[in-house]
Amino acid sequence: MKSSIKITALIPISFLLFDFFPSISLEAFGPSGSFNHIRILKESFRAFTEETGYEIRADCQEMIVQGNLKSDSEFMNSEGYHCDNNNIFGCGLELRDLKSKSEKTTFFSDSMISIGHATHIIQDFYAHSNWIENHPNQIEIAPLEEPWMLLSMSHIQTGYYNLAPILHHEEEAVECLNLSFEEMQNFFPFATHICLNKDSEKTFRGGGSVESNPNITLHQWAGLHAVEHTKKFLVDAFNSDHKNLNLCLISKKLSFSCNNSIFKLRNE
Numbered sequence: 010m011k012s013s014i015k016i017t018a019l020i021p022i023s024f025l026l027f028d029f030f031p032s033i034s035l036e037a038f039g040p041s042g043s044f045n046h047i048r049i050l051k052e053s054f055r056a057f058t059e060e061t062g063y064e065i066r067a068d069c070q071e072m073i074v075q076g077n078l079k080s081d082s083e084f085m086n087s088e089g090y091h092c093d094n095n096n097i098f099g100c101g102l103e104l105r106d107l108k109s110k111s112e113k114t115t116f117f118s119d120s121m122i123s124i125g126h127a128t129h130i131i132q133d134f135y136a137h138s139n140w141i142e143n144h145p146n147q148i149e150i151a152p153l154e155e156p157w158m159l160l161s162m163s164h165i166q167t168g169y170y171n172l173a174p175i176l177h178h179e180e181e182a183v184e185c186l187n188l189s190f191e192e193m194q195n196f197f198p199f200a201t202h203i204c205l206n207k208d209s210e211k212t213f214r215g216g217g218s219v220e221s222n223p224n225i226t227l228h229q230w231a232g233l234h235a236v237e238h239t240k241k242f243l244v245d246a247f248n249s250d251h252k253n254l255n256l257c258l259i260s261k262k263l264s265f266s267c268n269n270s271i272f273k274l275r276n277e
């Protein structure tokens with residue numbers, strides 16, 4: 010009992026330290042996990058082809074990947090780009106804005122970059138929120154593109170990366186680390202990014218298993234949700250006749266799946 014108290018006393022210091030080194034904690038779907046942003050995109054592009062019969066040209070895939078990865082470098086401190094700080098409504102609005110930018114922009118490359126940023130938001134949402142704890146049995150896509158629908162889901166949250174709102178609530182923030190899988194399904198007022206994120210198997214939550222399926226880690230479950238939602242985002246754009254994405258499409262019959270294969274070779 011005594012030793013557990015000592016360990017608990019050290020936790021606030023350690024998680025504060027983690028948050029003072031953003032490169033450690035904001036690396037959503039970071040390279041140390043089995044699912045990273047590149048893998049999620051690759052799998053989404055393939056699933057897109059299966060569903061629509063069209064491949065996305067390899068150069069367009071590359072620009073989308075670059076846009077996605079830039080969110081963690083150039084836009085590291087924009088919370089909306091990473092669905093952090095319990096502002097899910099804000100990240101939904103950012104997603105809508107990027108989607109509309111990608112449709113309206115004059116420059117084709119800007120459009121692809123905006124699609125990349127948008128897919129980053131979608132992917133980070135599942136790694137940073139308690140959505141997957143609330144959907145342990147089958148993949149359920151969150152209505153991020155219609156964020157007002159999330160306002161009625163008050164139990165869904167993301168964690169604080171910016172620690173200002175939890176100052177003077179350190180004890181509650183540490184308490185979050187003791188919550189069980191089931192308890193994580195509820196809203197917890199002072200949850201930090203460290204307590205919630207599943208960016209890799211090595212994060213506090215990421216290596217844990219889904220209660221109803223012990224063979225799958227929370228990181229993998231977040232990754233599978235991210236693939237499904239990214240594919241849906243692309244298919245929705247295809248169905249709504251997205252003019253810039255349309256320029257990237259090649260019928261699978263004509264391409265012999267070359268574009269997806271070329272992209273498969275891309276270094277992770």
Ligand SMILES: [Zn+2]
Pocket residue numbers: 035036037080081090091129133
């Ligand atoms: Zn991110």
